[in-house]
Amino acid sequence: MSTDINQKRPRIADQVSASLRRRHARERRFRLLGLVATLLGLTFVAILFANIFIKGIPAFWQASITLDIYFDPAIVSIPPEPVREAKESDSDFRQRRVSWENEVGMVNFNRLIQNALTAKIAEAADYPRDAARIVTSGERLALRDLVIKNPGIVGETRQMHLLTDANIDVWLKGNIDRNLPDEQQQLSARVRDWADQLYADGIIKMRFSTGLFTNPDSRSSLASAGLRGAFMGSLYMMLVVIALSIPLGVAAAVYLEEFAPRNRMTDIIEVNINNLAAVPSIIFGLLGAAVFINYFKLPLSASVVGGLVLTLMTMPTVIIATRAALKTIPPSIRQAALGIGASPTQAVFHHVLPLAVPGILTGSIIGIAQALGETAPLLLIGMNAFVASVPASPFDQSNALPVQIYLWQGNELRNFFEGRTAAAIVVLLALMLFLNGLAIWLRKRFETRW
Amino acid sequence: MVTTMKSDVEMELTLVPDVSGLLHEQSERSKRIKMSASDVKVFYGETQALHGVSMEIMENEVISFIGPSGCGKSTFLRCLNRMNDTIEGARVEGRIILDDQNIYDTALDVVQLRAQVGMVFQKPNPFPKSIFENIAYGARLHGLAEKKADLADIVESSLRRAGLWSEVKGRLDQPGTGLSGGQQQRLCIARAIAVNPEVILMDEPCSALDPIATSVIEELIDELKRNFTIIIVTHNMQQAARVSDRTAFFHLGDLIELEKTADIFTNPKNKRTEDYITGRFG
Ligand SMILES: Nc1ncnc2c1ncn2[C@@H]1O[C@H](COP(=O)(O)OP(=O)(O)OP(=O)(O)O)[C@@H](O)[C@H]1O
Numbered sequence: 001m002s003t004d005i006n007q008k009r010p011r012i013a014d015q016v017s018a019s020l021r022r023r024h025a026r027e028r029r030f031r032l033l034g035l036v037a038t039l040l041g042l043t044f045v046a047i048l049f050a051n052i053f054i055k056g057i058p059a060f061w062q063a064s065i066t067l068d069i070y071f072d073p074a075i076v077s078i079p080p081e082p083v084r085e086a087k088e089s090d091s092d093f094r095q096r097r098v099s100w101e102n103e104v105g106m107v108n109f110n111r112l113i114q115n116a117l118t119a120k121i122a123e124a125a126d127y128p129r130d131a132a133r134i135v136t137s138g139e140r141l142a143l144r145d146l147v148i149k150n151p152g153i154v155g156e157t158r159q160m161h162l163l164t165d166a167n168i169d170v171w172l173k174g175n176i177d178r179n180l181p182d183e184q185q186q187l188s189a190r191v192r193d194w195a196d197q198l199y200a201d202g203i204i205k206m207r208f209s210t211g212l213f214t215n216p217d218s219r220s221s222l223a224s225a226g227l228r229g230a231f232m233g234s235l236y237m238m239l240v241v242i243a244l245s246i247p248l249g250v251a252a253a254v255y256l257e258e259f260a261p262r263n264r265m266t267d268i269i270e271v272n273i274n275n276l277a278a279v280p281s282i283i284f285g286l287l288g289a290a291v292f293i294n295y296f297k298l299p300l301s302a303s304v305v306g307g308l309v310l311t312l313m314t315m316p317t318v319i320i321a322t323r324a325a326l327k328t329i330p331p332s333i334r335q336a337a338l339g340i341g342a343s344p345t346q347a348v349f350h351h352v353l354p355l356a357v358p359g360i361l362t363g364s365i366i367g368i369a370q371a372l373g374e375t376a377p378l379l380l381i382g383m384n385a386f387v388a389s390v391p392a393s394p395f396d397q398s399n400a401l402p403v404q405i406y407l408w409q410g411n412e413l414r415n416f417f418e419g420r421t422a423a424a425i426v427v428l429l430a431l432m433l434f435l436n437g438l439a440i441w442l443r444k445r446f447e448t449r450w
Numbered sequence: 451m452v453t454t455m456k457s458d459v460e461m462e463l464t465l466v467p468d469v470s471g472l473l474h475e476q477s478e479r480s481k482r483i484k485m486s487a488s489d490v491k492v493f494y495g496e497t498q499a500l501h502g503v504s505m506e507i508m509e510n511e512v513i514s515f516i517g518p519s520g521c522g523k524s525t526f527l528r529c530l531n532r533m534n535d536t537i538e539g540a541r542v543e544g545r546i547i548l549d550d551q552n553i554y555d556t557a558l559d560v561v562q563l564r565a566q567v568g569m570v571f572q573k574p575n576p577f578p579k580s581i582f583e584n585i586a587y588g589a590r591l592h593g594l595a596e597k598k599a600d601l602a603d604i605v606e607s608s609l610r611r612a613g614l615w616s617e618v619k620g621r622l623d624q625p626g627t628g629l630s631g632g633q634q635q636r637l638c639i640a641r642a643i644a645v646n647p648e649v650i651l652m653d654e655p656c657s658a659l660d661p662i663a664t665s666v667i668e669e670l671i672d673e674l675k676r677n678f679t680i681i682i683v684t685h686n687m688q689q690a691a692r693v694s695d696r697t698a699f700f701h702l703g704d705l706i707e708l709e710k711t712a713d714i715f716t717n718p719k720n721k722r723t724e725d726y727i728t729g730r731f732g
């Protein structure tokens with residue numbers, strides 16, 4: 001019987017080779033499809049990065065003018081720096097010091113800049129209005145700080161690199177159409193000529209803009225607008241997020257995964273945690289405004305509130321990542337520990353959790369990187385306010401990097417802030433890449449094989 | 451503590467053979483009950499896996515559990531150190547006494563029970579840590595070693611008794627998971643005896659091992675029974691015959707027969723036992 005059937009059937013080799021070509025073709029098609037999809041993805045990423053970097057990288061260099069500033073005693077006429085007296089109390093001395101500093105602040109430092117400028121362009125003396133447009137207004141503060149730090153400088157001459165006005169930067173970089181009629185130009189024809197001349201003479205040069213990293217945002221002196229305030233705000237927020245979401249998230253996940261009984265209640269909790277991870281971020285902003293600001297009376301625009309809101313957002317991610325990591329630990333490890341008399345808690349903390357650390361870290365850091373780039377909820381708790389100072393604590397008003405990008409993007413001086421925005425994006429992306437790199441490194445570091 | 455035990459072993463080994471045989475018989479007679487189970491029933495959710503099992507386990511005996519797959523050997527074994535507690539939905543009824551104490555008594559701490567009744571699993575499951583840490587963990591957990599040197603002693607003597615010392619003494623700091631399957635299983639046995647339990651439960655400890663590794667472990671069991679009571683689940687009839695003093699035959703959640711190993715294999719009382727042993731089913 002069976003031999004009969006086998007005789008009727010074609011040889012297996014023939015049968016296989018008939019279908020083999022089709023199988024191979026299908027495989028090739030699938031591989032091609034995958035390749036195309038990958039290339040497409042890579043192309044988009046490449047375009048995005050190229051676009052950002054082409055705009056952003058030049059913004060890291062900014063037009064600045066080199067001037068020999070003479071700290072003319074006739075203009076910088078300040079009383080001597082207060083010296084601490086023998087019986088003077090701390091607060092008295094500090095008070096005297098502050099009033100001295102205020103007096104230094106009253107000095108007309110712009111005059112010093114004008115005078116130095118006249119040395120380069122003789123004409124400048126006759127057109128003070130135009131001359132004032134060359135150096136950005138914030139730089140007088142740099143001069144003030146120099147005097148406060150070292151009053152002995154009065155009477156001396158110092159060579160300084162000062163940022164030019166944002167419009168001069170735009171003009172020299174060719175970010176504005178040079179053929180536009182006069183009335184559409186931001187700068188007068190005279191200032192434009194001066195700028196071209198100074199640039200040709202090498203007095204104005206493109207220098208690396210440290211101010212981008214050391215200054216807070218500014219509206220009065222656009223050229224000195226920097227990321228420091230937003231960076232510190234984001235840093236504080238991330239510290240709050242890390243300090244809260246990881247311990248809470250990991251604890252919740254360990255409890256749910258290892259200790260909680262499986263019943264209707266824990267099922268409901270599980271479903272809701274998954275739902276929470278899917279809630280649009282702006283809703284967390286609304287919640288934060290209602291709870292932390294209206295109810296708990298935490299300050300508006302403070303990074304601590306931003307951190308709390310982002311914690312709410314990140315925690316579900318941490319919980320889900322931790323549970324997934326715990327699930328991958330083979331039950332035989334738990335049995336081994338329990339079998340020699342470890343309590344359930346010991347089994348978890350001595351064996352299961354340490355093995356899950358790489359997975360937990362990877363998931364958590366990706367959650368945190370996501371929080372770092374989050375903008376919408378921050379708008380609802382007032383972190384889009386203009387803040388011209390660097391926050392000293394998480395309770396001070398501050399911006400955050402993504403919000404700063406959003407604010408700069410909307411600035412009227414588009415030609416200048418387009419580059420600034422791209423530069424801020426570069427910084428944000430660099431931070432993200434750093435965090436993701438950290439996640440990979442930590443995972444490699446703690447990985448155990450068994 | 452461990453070192454004195456080692457010298458005991460050495461002393462016994464120096465005895466003249468016929469005298470040791472005499473001593474052996476005497477100790478046989480004076481054996482006392484180590485554990486006793488009465489009417490143990492186990493349920494997994496709605497399904498009942500054990501229908502009232504009663505047995506007595508003597509001190510320093512090796513007792514093996516045989517029976518067809520799914521008859522409840524592992525289930526009963528896990529009752530003896532309450533590992534069933536860790537299984538979702540498992541419920542145990544009946545009484546199990548260790549020495550004079552009901553191990554299901556709420557007053558008894560399961561941690562203490564598991565220190566007294568150790569377990570070796572079917573699949574070797576060393577911790578993904580160093581060989582030293584694998585052994586030291588239990589001792590440290592129960593505070594058996596006060597000084598570092600004590601801990602090293604415990605690790606060495608446990609590995610020696612598990613017959614693994616000569617193979618791993620040069621690489622105690624390497625991961626236990628890097629050993630061969632048979633070595634891993636002996637490592638797990640060493641880990642179990644490091645806390646100096648009174649009873650050791652072994653669930654098919656040789657099922658993943660080759661004949662040589664199996665015979666090493668069988669010799670080991672023979673050696674260990676001087677100090678421990680050993681309960682071993684096995685599918686290998688020859689193994690049961692070789693290592694155990696008594697053998698229990700389980701079938702469909704019932705204990706069918708429990709006799710001296712020699713008797714059960716040559717002269718089974720129950721028809722089902724006979725059928726199973728002669729290979730008519732199972
Ligand atoms: N965790 C569990 N959940 C539900 N049922 C279980 C569980 N463990 C065992 N059982 C059931 O209990 C019965 C006895 O299982 P047990 O593992 O004790 O058998 P066994 O004799 O050890 O078998 P084997 O020789 O195959 O290991 C089987 O019917 C099994 O399906």
Ligand SMILES: [Mg+2]
Nearest residue numbers: 523524525653
């Ligand atoms: Mg079993």
